[in-house]
Amino acid sequence: xxxxxxxxxxxxxxxxxxxxxxxxxxxxxxxxxxxxxxxxxxxxxxxxxxxxxxxxxxxxxxxxxxxxxxxxxxxxxxxxxxxxxxxxxxxxxxxxxxxxxxxxxxxxxxxxxxxxxxxxxxxxxxxxxxxxxxxxxxxxxxxxxxxxxxxxxxxxxxxxxxxxxxxxxxxxxxxxxxxxxxxxxxxxxxxxxxxxxxxxxxxxxxxxxxxxxxxxxxxxxxxxxxxxxxxxxxxxxxxxxxxxxxxxxxxxxxxx
DNA sequence: GTTGAGCGTT
Numbered sequence: 567x568x569x570x571x572x573x574x575x576x577x578x579x580x581x582x583x584x585x586x587x588x589x590x591x592x593x594x595x596x597x598x599x600x601x602x603x604x605x606x607x608x609x610x611x612x613x614x615x616x617x618x619x620x621x622x623x624x625x626x627x628x629x630x631x632x633x634x635x636x637x638x639x640x641x642x643x644x645x646x647x648x649x650x651x652x653x654x655x656x657x658x659x660x661x662x663x664x665x666x667x668x669x670x671x672x673x674x675x676x677x678x679x680x681x682x683x684x685x686x687x688x689x690x691x692x693x694x695x696x697x698x699x700x701x702x703x704x705x706x707x708x709x710x711x712x713x714x715x716x717x718x719x720x721x722x723x724x725x726x727x728x729x730x731x732x733x734x735x736x737x738x739x740x741x742x743x744x745x746x747x748x749x750x751x752x753x754x755x756x757x758x759x760x761x762x763x764x765x766x767x768x769x770x771x772x773x774x775x776x777x778x779x780x781x782x783x784x785x786x787x788x789x790x791x792x793x794x795x796x797x798x799x800x801x802x803x804x805x806x807x808x809x810x811x812x813x814x815x816x817x818x819x820x821x822x
Numbered sequence: 823g824t825t826g827a828g829c830g831t832t
Binding site (some may be wrong): 583585587588590591592612614615621623624625627650651654656658659660661662663777 | 823825826827828829831832
């Protein structure tokens, strides 16, 4: 009765979905269940995990049966420390399949459209999102940011008094959006002074500039008669390792 | 597994 998300969604109709963010990578649904269940009837808990590694992505979805309980859980568990990490609880904005959600309430099921009209290859969608880093631009287009971006979210908790009305901040989010973009430009200028000067000479990067010019450790030592295995070792030894490594199937040490 | 902005599966 604790395996949420494995047996599939039991019944998410008319349920309130909460999004739990900032949870540790080790936090599981079973860990969140007793926490959220104390504040209301938890219908289901699901933690998206990575297709590649299978580990948690750092956030979870908790579905409540009643809105008041969900709202209470948000206010209670938001900012609470779980497993040594501070979690962020808020109403989900998007449905499991972009379904209609009204204030976190799921009206329809994602299976509802699973007939024969528009079933696209979702696998293609999954493999593309290797990194979920800042790929949420799509959300900004429509809903903007209802809170300050970045680490400023701490301020949001202090304003928890207004949390009862998540609609108030629609107008405020717009002003910050422009600011964050400007920030990015400044970063590029400061971090990476692009040099367009026609310098005939190239940057002193003997490391990766010309691996061919890096000389073969073997030939150099033989010619210069300076073994200097100390500095020639890292390159020669590492290269040799790669060559031998993937072919050890045949060689059986028979030890262990 | 230190990092961490951010919305989901049978």
